[in-house]
Amino acid sequence: MxxxxxxxxxxxxxxxxxxxxxxxxxxxxxxxxxxxxxxxxxxxxxxxxxxxxxxxxxxxxxxxxxxxxxxxxxxxxxxxxxxxxxxxxxxxxxxxxxxxxxxxxxxxxxxxxxxxxxxxxxxxxxxxxxxxxxxxxxxxxxxxxxxxxAGIGLGMPIQDPTASLVVDIGGGTTEVAVLALAGMVESESIRIAGDELDEAIVDFMKKQYQLLIGPQAAERIKIAIGSAWPLEQELQYTVKGRHLKSGLPRDATVNSEEIREALHGPVEEIISSVKRVLEKTEPELAADLVDRGITLCGGGALLRNLDKRIEAAVDVPVSVAEDPLTAxxxxxxxxxxxxxxxxxxxxxxxxx
Ligand SMILES: Nc1ncnc2c1ncn2[C@@H]1O[C@H](COP(=O)(O)OP(=O)(O)OP(=O)(O)O)[C@@H](O)[C@H]1O
Ligand SMILES: [Mg+2]
Structure with a gap:
């Protein structure tokens, strides 16, 4: 019934x-x-x-x-x-x-x-x-x-004995997982992701420019000029905020090199998490990962050259998923x- x-x-x-x-x-x-x-x-x-x-x-x-x-x-x-x-x-x-x-x-x-x-x-x-x-x-x-x-959405062979590694960088968490045989063989979830990148920019603007900006403005800067590795053409962005001392509205123009420096801390933490998961992975599965590479998804994967930065750090090929936000x-x-x-x-x- x-x-x-x-x-x-x-x-x-x-x-x-x-x-x-x-x-x-x-x-x-x-x-x-x-x-x-x-x-x-x-x-x-x-x-x-x-x-x-x-x-x-x-x-x-x-x-x-x-x-x-x-x-x-x-x-x-x-x-x-x-x-x-x-x-x-x-x-x-x-x-x-x-x-x-x-x-x-x-x-x-x-x-x-x-x-x-x-x-x-x-x-x-x-x-x-x-x-x-x-x-x-x-x-x-x-x-x-x-x-x-994410692995299923990206069409990874998660049911097979071959390992795949997915890194999902969202707003609140970064998830790093080795997937094989319909399970997570190794994984780590850290509460460092897009929101922390935005906070790092808020802190930087306060320290370097004595400018108070909100997290939404920081997110706009991140999306407009944020990066994790040098760009062929470095970028600039003008942001409006409130001057710390006078309390009055004020503009500041920042460049992508400064913002990259501001993002360094949280980006390093994301990389450390990927490294820890790789180190925990059995050698045979790790060998699969060297062949198949690491796939980035989530909105954070869109940070310019994050793939290059991670690739340089772990020496495994890294690519950004197609349409990473919907995986x-x-x-x-x-x-x-x-x-x-x-x-x-x-x-x-x-x-x-
Ligand atoms: N072009 C971009 N460059 C850098 N970051 C971006 C870009 N576009 C979106 N983001 C960031 O991606 C994050 C949102 O991604 P996503 O939608 O995958 O997160 P979420 O799934 O809601 O969060 P979580 O999985 O942590 O719960 C936000 O922090 C946003 O600022
Ligand atoms: Mg998510």
């Missing part, structure tokens, strides 16, 4: 894979691809968890409000360091995205959902993600480690298409 009802629900619902990221949330629907990609930001009435009018309040529109919200509005990022920092807001955000994807289908037809999570999170944090998604309208929730989803989401879509086959690598509430 339950199976029958389950099937009925399946006929009316839109199952979806979700990359619930610190910076961006993406939704992939089998057969339709990645149909939603929005910043993980929600605008609420200050001091409450009341989300502003639909559509105005989640994603792109809310991100625009970050750091410059009028008195009674507050823009919140419910995810920090790859995990849920604010449960109610995260749930509201998930509910909004799930509803948008479901469209005007009947409310009883709740979808099955595959959610990619950082590999370093605790059982309690996993339960919290499942709970949030269920309360947001999911019928059944399956969790997948982000690097596995994990595409992987969750493939998983939904092959739920029976891949069930063993997924976790549900019963497994925790």
């Amino acid at each position: 339950f199976r029958f009802l389950d099937r009925m629900a399946g006929m009316f619902s839109v199952d979806m894979g979700i990359d619930l990221g610190t910076a961006n949330t993406l939704v992939c629907v089998p057969g339709r691809g990645v149909i939603l990609s929005e910043p993980s930001v929600v605008a609420v009435r200050k001091g409450t968890n009341q989300v502003l009018m639909d559509g105005m309040a989640v994603g792109d529109r809310a991100k625009e409000m970050l750091g410059k919200t009028p008195g009674n509005i507050q823009a919140i990022r419910p995810m920090r360091d790859g995990v849920i920092a604010d449960f109610e807001i995260c749930e509201a955000m998930l509910r909004y995205f799930i509803r948008r994807v479901q469209g005007n289908r009947k409310a009883f037809a709740n979808p099955q959902v595959v959610i990619a999570i950082p590999s370093g999170i605790t059982q309690v944090e996993k339960q919290a993600v499942i709970h949030s998604a269920e309360r947001a309208g999911a019928r059944k929730v399956f969790l997948i480690d982000e690097p596995m989803a 994990v989401a595409r992987g969750t879509g493939v998983i939904l298409d092959n739920l029976d086959l891949l069930r063993q690598i997924l976790e549900t509430a019963e497994d925790l």
Whole structure:
């Protein structure tokens, strides 16, 4: 009887894979691809968890409000360091995205959902993600480690005995994992990624230019001129901020060499993590990696010449995945298409 009802629900619902990221949330629907990609930001009435009018309040529109919200509005990022920092807001955000994807289908037809999570999170944090998604309208929730989803999304032969190494540099976490035989043979998840690169730029501007800028401005600098290795043509960027002493608005023009220096610390930490994982990997699998190389994905993979910098440090070929921002989401879509086959690598509430 339950199976029958389950099937009925399946006929009316839109199952979806979700990359619930610190910076961006993406939704992939089998057969339709990645149909939603929005910043993980929600605008609420200050001091409450009341989300502003639909559509105005989640994603792109809310991100625009970050750091410059009028008195009674507050823009919140419910995810920090790859995990849920604010449960109610995260749930509201998930509910909004799930509803948008479901469209005007009947409310009883709740979808099955595959959610990619950082590999370093605790059982309690996993339960919290499942709970949030269920309360947001999911019928059944399956969790997948982000690097596995990335490997699947990139079409790596993760079921084979040959090893692949994927480095996913997101907003909150960098995940380094050696994938083989449908598992993570070695892995590390560090809470150093895009957000820390932005913070390093904020600190640099304060120290070198006595200029206060917000993390959004720092992110714009990073995307416009950030790099991890010398560029053929070094770049410049003019940023507006507030002078530390006078408190007045002021411009400063920075170049890519200075910003590279500012990013040095967190970039080195990412490289150290890749090195540690390589050192832990069995020699035979490591030999595969020398042949197959390392693949970078996540938004952080777009930092100019990060591939060159890592390649120079570990002496293994490094490449940037095609469309690195959607790798994990595409992987969750493939998983939904092959739920029976891949069930063993997924976790549900019963497994925790
Ligand atoms: N061109 C670019 N150069 C450098 N960094 C970039 C670029 N484009 C995006 N990013 C950074 O990528 C990060 C977002 O990447 P992504 O969407 O993969 O993260 P996420 O999946 O939301 O985070 P996490 O996986 O840590 O939870 C942000 O820090 C953003 O600033
Ligand atoms: Mg991610």
